Amino acid sequence: MTTAPILEIRNLTQHFGGLTAISDFNIKLKNNQMAGLIGPNGAGKTTIFNLVSGFYQPSQGEIFINGKPTAGLKPHKVTALGVARTFQNIRLWNQMTVLDNIKVAQHGKLGYGFFDALMRTKVYRETEDRINHEAYELLKVFELDKFADDFPTNLPYGLQRKLEIVRALSEKPSLLLLDEPAAGLNTVDMHELIRLIRWIHDSFDVTIWIIEHHMDVMMELCDELKVIDFGHTIAEGPALEVQKNPAVITAYLGDENI
Amino acid sequence: MLEIIIQNIINALQWGSFYALIALGYTMVYGVLTLINFAHGDVFMVGAYISFFTATLLLSFLGVPGWVALALTIPITMMLTAMVGVSLERIAYRPLRRKGAHRLYVVITALMCGLILEHANLAILGASRKAFPELITTHVYNIGGITFTNLKLAVIVTAILAFFILQWIVTKTKVGMAMRAISYDKFAVPLMGIPIDSIIVVTFALGSAFAGLAGILFAMSYPILEPYMGALIGWKAFIAAVVGGIGDIRGAFLGGFILGAVEILVVAVFPSTYRDLIAFTVLLIILSIKPTGLFGIAKTTKI
Amino acid sequence: MKSLLQRYSVQLILITLGGLITYLAYEEAIGLYTLSVLMFMGVNIILSTSLNLVNGNMGEFSCGHAGFMCVGAYVSSILGVLLFAKDKVFGAPLINPDLALYFFPLIILTGGAAAAITGLLVALPSYKTRGDYLAIITIAANYIIISLIENLGVIGGSRGFMGMKTVVNTMNDTFDLPWMVIWVFIFTVGCVWALRRYNSSTFGKGVSAICQDEVAAEIMSVNTNKIKTITFMLSSGLAGIAGGLFAYIIGYVNPGSFNILKSTEVLVMVYLGGMASLSGAVLSAILFTILLELLRPLQIIKWVVIPLLLIILMQFRPEGIMGNRELSDLFPKLKRFYRFK
Numbered sequence: 001m002t003t004a005p006i007l008e009i010r011n012l013t014q015h016f017g018g019l020t021a022i023s024d025f026n027i028k029l030k031n032n033q034m035a036g037l038i039g040p041n042g043a044g045k046t047t048i049f050n051l052v053s054g055f056y057q058p059s060q061g062e063i064f065i066n067g068k069p070t071a072g073l074k075p076h077k078v079t080a081l082g083v084a085r086t087f088q089n090i091r092l093w094n095q096m097t098v099l100d101n102i103k104v105a106q107h108g109k110l111g112y113g114f115f116d117a118l119m120r121t122k123v124y125r126e127t128e129d130r131i132n133h134e135a136y137e138l139l140k141v142f143e144l145d146k147f148a149d150d151f152p153t154n155l156p157y158g159l160q161r162k163l164e165i166v167r168a169l170s171e172k173p174s175l176l177l178l179d180e181p182a183a184g185l186n187t188v189d190m191h192e193l194i195r196l197i198r199w200i201h202d203s204f205d206v207t208i209w210i211i212e213h214h215m216d217v218m219m220e221l222c223d224e225l226k227v228i229d230f231g232h233t234i235a236e237g238p239a240l241e242v243q244k245n246p247a248v249i250t251a252y253l254g255d256e257n258i
Numbered sequence: 259m260l261e262i263i264i265q266n267i268i269n270a271l272q273w274g275s276f277y278a279l280i281a282l283g284y285t286m287v288y289g290v291l292t293l294i295n296f297a298h299g300d301v302f303m304v305g306a307y308i309s310f311f312t313a314t315l316l317l318s319f320l321g322v323p324g325w326v327a328l329a330l331t332i333p334i335t336m337m338l339t340a341m342v343g344v345s346l347e348r349i350a351y352r353p354l355r356r357k358g359a360h361r362l363y364v365v366i367t368a369l370m371c372g373l374i375l376e377h378a379n380l381a382i383l384g385a386s387r388k389a390f391p392e393l394i395t396t397h398v399y400n401i402g403g404i405t406f407t408n409l410k411l412a413v414i415v416t417a418i419l420a421f422f423i424l425q426w427i428v429t430k431t432k433v434g435m436a437m438r439a440i441s442y443d444k445f446a447v448p449l450m451g452i453p454i455d456s457i458i459v460v461t462f463a464l465g466s467a468f469a470g471l472a473g474i475l476f477a478m479s480y481p482i483l484e485p486y487m488g489a490l491i492g493w494k495a496f497i498a499a500v501v502g503g504i505g506d507i508r509g510a511f512l513g514g515f516i517l518g519a520v521e522i523l524v525v526a527v528f529p530s531t532y533r534d535l536i537a538f539t540v541l542l543i544i545l546s547i548k549p550t551g552l553f554g555i556a557k558t559t560k561i
Numbered sequence: 562m563k564s565l566l567q568r569y570s571v572q573l574i575l576i577t578l579g580g581l582i583t584y585l586a587y588e589e590a591i592g593l594y595t596l597s598v599l600m601f602m603g604v605n606i607i608l609s610t611s612l613n614l615v616n617g618n619m620g621e622f623s624c625g626h627a628g629f630m631c632v633g634a635y636v637s638s639i640l641g642v643l644l645f646a647k648d649k650v651f652g653a654p655l656i657n658p659d660l661a662l663y664f665f666p667l668i669i670l671t672g673g674a675a676a677a678i679t680g681l682l683v684a685l686p687s688y689k690t691r692g693d694y695l696a697i698i699t700i701a702a703n704y705i706i707i708s709l710i711e712n713l714g715v716i717g718g719s720r721g722f723m724g725m726k727t728v729v730n731t732m733n734d735t736f737d738l739p740w741m742v743i744w745v746f747i748f749t750v751g752c753v754w755a756l757r758r759y760n761s762s763t764f765g766k767g768v769s770a771i772c773q774d775e776v777a778a779e780i781m782s783v784n785t786n787k788i789k790t791i792t793f794m795l796s797s798g799l800a801g802i803a804g805g806l807f808a809y810i811i812g813y814v815n816p817g818s819f820n821i822l823k824s825t826e827v828l829v830m831v832y833l834g835g836m837a838s839l840s841g842a843v844l845s846a847i848l849f850t851i852l853l854e855l856l857r858p859l860q861i862i863k864w865v866v867i868p869l870l871l872i873i874l875m876q877f878r879p880e881g882i883m884g885n886r887e888l889s890d891l892f893p894k895l896k897r898f899y900r901f902k
Contacts, residue, residue, distance in 0.1 A: 053780055079782040091777040093770050095885070103763045104770045108782030110763060114791050117762035118755050128763060171782060294693060350872055359879030362622060366832045367875055369825055370868035377864035493700060493821065500697045535708035538701040546686035549694060 004067030006031055006082075006175050006207040007052065012061035014047055014231075021047045022231045025061070029175065034201050034208045036222035036239070038215075040251055044231040045211045046088060049177050053085050054078030066174060080108050084173035086164045088180045088211075092152040098163060099148040102135035102170045135170065142166050142196075158189035162196065169200065176200075178210045182217050194220050215243065227251065261403035266522055272410045272479070274518020275417035279472035280495035281502065281510035282424065283343070283465030289441040289505035290461045291355075294365050297346055297372035299492010301466050304375055305339040305473025306483050307383075310390055312338075317391050328393040335474050336467040343466025344459055346371050352455070372489070379485040390481035413475045420468055421511050428507055433460050441505060494537075501541050503551030512552055517541065570899045579746045586739035596742060598854050600810045603749035604803045605846040609830035610756050610839060611799035616828070617837035617885075618760060619792055620772035621687075622696045625703030626800050626827045629676040631819035632706060633801025634808040637672030638725050639716060641809070644668070646727040650715065658731040665732060665744060669805040676801020677794040679706070684793040688786055703824055707816040721815030725808055745806050752799050757839060759795065768792050769837070829871060834881055841883030848882075 005028045012025040021044045029035055037045050050056045052063055054075035063070045065081040073081075093101055110131075116124040139145040144163060152160055161181060168176055181197065182190050194217055201208055201221075212218050218225060218239060225242040227235040229251040235242050242248055280302050287295045312334050316327040350367050397408045428434035436457045440447050448454050477483060498517040502509025517537060524536045545551070582599065585591045591599075608626060615623045643651045645661040656664070683702045687695045711719040732740040759765040767788045770778040779785045808814045826849070834845030852870075856863040875881075889896050 055776070055780065074784075074786075075779045076782045076784050079780060085780060087777070091774050093773040093777065095773055096766065096769060100763075100766055104766050104778075104783065105781040106763065107767050107770075107784070112764065114759075114764065114795075117764045118758050120758065124762070131763060167781065288693075292693075294696065353876055354879055357876075357879045359875065360836065362616070362836070363832055363875055363879055363881075365622070366828060367872055369828065370872050373825070373868040374865050374872075377861055381861045381865060489821075493704075497697050497701060500694065504693070531712050532708075534704050535712060538705045538708070542686070542698065542701050542705070545694070545697065549686070 003031065004064070005029055006033070006066060007209070008064040008067075009048075009052070010062045010064075012048070012051060012063065013059050014044075014051060014056065015059045020231055022051070022228075025228070025231075025233060027226060029207050029209060031174075032201070032205060032207055033224065034197075034210070034222050035224045035226070036210050036212060036218045037226050037228065038212065038218060039228040042230075043228045043251075045228065046179055047231075048228075049085060049179050049211065052078075052175075052177060053083055076108055079171060079173075082172075082174035083177065084168035084171040084175075085177035086161075086168050086179055086181060088183060090160050090164055092160060092164055092167070094151060094153045096151070097149050098144060098152060098155070099132075099135055099139065101152060101163065101167055102138060103131050105167050105170050106131045106135070108171070138166060138170050158185055158192065161185065161189075161193065165196070165200070169204065169206070173206060176206050176208045178208065178212075180211050180213065182212055182214050190214065190217065193217075197221055219243070262526075265404050265406075266526055267519075268404065268406050268410060268414075270519040270522040271414045271515065272518075273522055274515035275413050276472050276476055276491065276514075277495045277498045277517050278417050278511040278514025279420060279468050279475075280492060281499035281514045282420075282507060283469045284496045284499040285502070285504050285507060285510040286424075286428075286437070286461050286465045288499070290437055290458060291351075291364075292361060292441075293351065294368065294496065295346075295465075296365060296368040296492075296496075297375060298343075298368075298465065298469060299488040299490075299495065300372040300375040301339060301343050301346070301488070302469040302473050302476075302492060302495075303379070303483075303485065303488025304342050305335055305466075305470030306390075306477045306487065307379065307388070307473075308338045308342075308470065309335040309474040309477050310388055310483055313391050313393055317393070324393045324395070331393070332471065332474060336470045339470025339473065340463040340467040343462045343469070347459065347462045352458075372492070376485050376489065383485070385484075388483040390477040390483060392481070393478060409479055413479060416471065416475060417511075420471065421507070424464070424468070424507050427464070433457065437461060497538070497541050500551055501544050503554030506551075506553040509551055509553035516544075567898060575750055579743070579750070582746060583739060583743055586742045596739075597810060598850065600742060600745045600806075602847055602850040603745040604807050604810070605827075605830060605850050606749050606843050607752045607799055607803040607806070608827045609834060609842040609846040609849075610753055611796045611803070612827050613831045613834065613837065613839065613842040614756060614759075614768070614792060614799075615796045616831050617835075617842070618768045618772060619789070620836075622693055623699045623793075623796070624696045624828065625683075625699030625701075625821070625824050626797075627819040627821070627823035628699070628703035628706040629680055629797035629800035630804035630807065630823070631703075631710065631814075631816065632679045633669075633672035633676040633798075633804030634814045634819070635672075635710060635716065635722065635804075636675040636801070637668045637805030638722055638808045638814055640671055641665070641668045641728045642722075642724040645731055646724050648724050658728075659735050661728055662732045662735045662740065665728075665740070666747075669744070669748065669802055669809075672805035673798040673802040676804065677798030679801075680794045680797025681790060683797070684790050687793075688789070700821065700824075703819075703821055707819060710816045717815070719816055721813055721817075723813040725814075726812035729809055729812065741806075741810055745810065748802055748806060752802065753839065753843060755795075756799075760839065772837075832881055833871065833874070835883035835885060836881065837885040838881070838883040838887055840888040841881060841886075845882055 007029040009025055009027045012022055014022040025048060037048065039045050051058050054070055054073050065083055068081055070078050070081065093104065110127055112124045112127050136145060136148065139148055142162065144166060147155060152163060155163065165181065182193055185193060197208065198221065210221065222239055225236065225239050226233060227242055227248050234247045234251055235245040280298065283298045284295060287293055309331050312331045313327055316322050316330055350371050351364050354364050354367055399406055428437060436452045439452065440454060440457060494517060495514065498513035499510045501516060502513025520537045520540050521533050524533050528536065586596055608630065612623065612626045615621050642648050644656045644664065645654050645658045647653055683698055687698055716722050729741055767778065767783045770783055771785050771788060775785060830845045830849050831842060833849065834841030852867065856866055859866060
């Protein structure tokens with residue numbers, strides 16, 4: 001039996017006006033894989049994530065999640081196919097408690113509607129009890145339960161990053177996109193984060209795709225790396241090989257023969 | 259047939275000139291502060307009253323000839339109206355901004371300022387309408403069946419001149435550049451050493467001065483003044499500014515002229531009670547086709 | 562004992578309050594004037610809490626609430642007169658007027674539904690844009706609705722429409738109670754209660770998620786367009802209910818009473834109370850109604866004094882009376898004595 005890859009991108013190209021942000025990008029991610037996407041600033045990494053999560057519609061090419069095409073779907077529908085993501089700049093709902101941040105992320109599979117909310121029907125009460133319980137349990141697993149009633153802004157930066165990952169994970173995704181999870185973290189927090197991501201990868205049945213600038217993070221975490229520059233894929237393969245690839249070194253450090 | 263069309267175009271241009279001149283103040287303030295200055299329509303009304311008092315004073319008490327009175331009324335009104343606009347900003351808006359109030363609280367304050375201007379006027383001067391004195395003798399010209407007055411032409415020419423002057427100020431002068439810079443990035447501008455408060459004052463002064471100009475022209479064209487005259491025309495001018503693409507001076511003028519044209523057209527074809535109904539519907543249709551307005555640029559969300 | 566008190570205190574207070582007002586009205590212990598002020602208070606509470614849902618909780622800027630109120634007022638007035646009263650235009654009542662009492666809430670709700678559908682039409686073009694463009698759309702909608710009714714000669718045009726007093730009198734004939742007071746009370750409580758339930762459900766918290774970060778909301782599985790539509794329809798529907806009640810309290814409607822000035826009043830109540838605070842919206846509606854009545858002798862100057870007071874108030878409390886907090890946030894101890902869900 002062959003199972004469809006978790007994520008498959010075929011010939012993805014994206015234009016913004018006259019600018020080609022992504023050209024002919026391809027990738028296949030298997031179940032429970034941990035892959036990385038690197039490239040200099042402005043290479044188009046976040047654009048790829050935006051395309052995968054449905055925030056942009058691709059100019060050309062196809063994206064399949066669990067074998068299903070995402071063309072024409074709004075982001076919340078793409079999320080329902082099993083994608084969850086974090087953002088480069090933390091985007092938590094800051095005037096909502098930590099617990100509510102997790103609960104609202106269950107919006108797509110609430111299973112009750114407007115009138116249930118007003119009439120407080122049985123399905124409403126059961127659903128609310130269930131997601132309340134689940135959200136609390138999830139926070140407990142990540143040792144965030146003591147902040148359940150706090151607002152995210154009152155949490156230290158490292159914990160906000162962590163909470164955003166937990167919120168994404170609460171969607172029970174099969175593909176988790178982490179957009180620069182280590183940005184702005186100090187060395188201690190960064191090692192904590194690497195442990196966290198590794199632990200998530202081991203404990204949950206989830207494929208993780210990471211954008212990151214810190215090469216040491218990528219070296220420690222990812223089996224496979226893809227390097228893009230100006231929207232073009234310039235290298236791919238196991239992390240150690242990619243690191244030695246002259247094209248990658250040129251892209252990051254510049255050409256020595258100038 | 260052709261005469262009727264040209265006749266209506268002239269009427270539309272004149273009627274649109276008022277909207278355009280008022281829309282401009284909305285658009286400039288919005289561009290700089292993202293504040294919908296809902297008091298602006300009433301600033302226009304105040305401008306019309308200021309010109310009334312200035313003109314009456316000059317004509318009746320000082321007995322100067324009409325054209326001298328007009329030549330004096332225009333700068334005096336523009337200056338005084340600018341002062342009204344700037345005072346609103348200094349007294350009501352700026353302290354609120356300083357306190358870090360939500361943007362919409364400033365908008366509500368602007369609404370309240372408009373109400374105060376309207377009703378204070380009503381309370382002080384009473385409900386009786388004021389008749390604007392005739393400053394220049396109106397000549398009616400008739401060329402090939404098209405009638406127009408010197409006043410009508412003057413209104414249109416003034417509005418177009420105002421457009422070029424403002425466009426020049428905004429694109430070519432240092433102050434204008436600072437204005438545009440503020441609308442791009444409110445936080446970086448003070449760091450570059452640009453005195454943001456002075457720029458805001460200049461913006462309010464310019465916008466209000468041109469509302470004052472619109473006030474004079476309106477009072478001369480339709481010489482009946484009443485306190486509520488600014489409210490409806492102000493709301494409409496605001497919508498015109500948005501249809502043109504708020505924040506853009508060309509948009510304000512285009513929007514104003516479009517609104518003027520639609521209204522004149524409606525009145526030419528339908529009973530005049532349908533004017534607001536159809537005019538607003540047309541504007542809504544334009545907005546739903548081009549939500550950012552004709553000259554507006556869609557803001558892209560970055561993630 | 563305490564949990565029992567906590568559980569039923571709100572219901573107990575409301576029933577006592579409602580009963581007391583009804584009794585006093587029945588015994589004519591409070592004058593007609595005070596009674597009508599109380600009823601307007603109810604209408605204003607519905608208006609301010611419902612607009613607060615869109616402008617406060619969702620963070621949009623809707624400026625034409627009176628337009629939806631107008632739709633509700635006209636639809637329920639026409640329906641009521643058509644069904645239960647003898648009218649010059651609509652002829653004899655279609656249904657036995659004795660039934661008016663039972664159908665009245667349905668009539669008001671129909672007005673609300675009509676306003677909600679109007680709200681849907683207005684909300685549709687607002688998907689593509691955010692914030693201030695909704696302001697334009699709603700202002701324009703407000704003008705369009707008024708203008709449309711002014712041009713509809715059948716229902717009185719700008720002269721207005723009346724006959725609702727007959728319906729109210731029929732209700733009172735059927736069963737001798739001050740029915741309008743009772744209905745206004747029930748609908749006001751129902752409105753606040755529905756909004757409270759909506760806001761406290763995970764479903765309804767999608768609204769504040771949209772307000773705080775729409776991109777994150779959409780990507781975190783919130784169907785933002787659907788939530789926006791439902792919220793906007795709920796808000797405009799409640800405005801329609803307020804309009805219907807308003808029409809039957811006065812017994813006469815004309816398009817002029819739903820102009821942009823009325824919308825401004827509602828906006829003021831929302832921002833006076835504090836954005837996204839339900840108790841703030843209720844409180845400010847009550848205060849504002851009282852203020853309007855107290856200053857009535859000033860006539861024209863009233864509209865100088867009220868804005869001036871508000872401007873001064875906003876200089877001291879730039880976040881409104883309650884900010885974005887609720888009563889129970891200000892006085893946490895109160896939570897022990899009541900539960901409002």
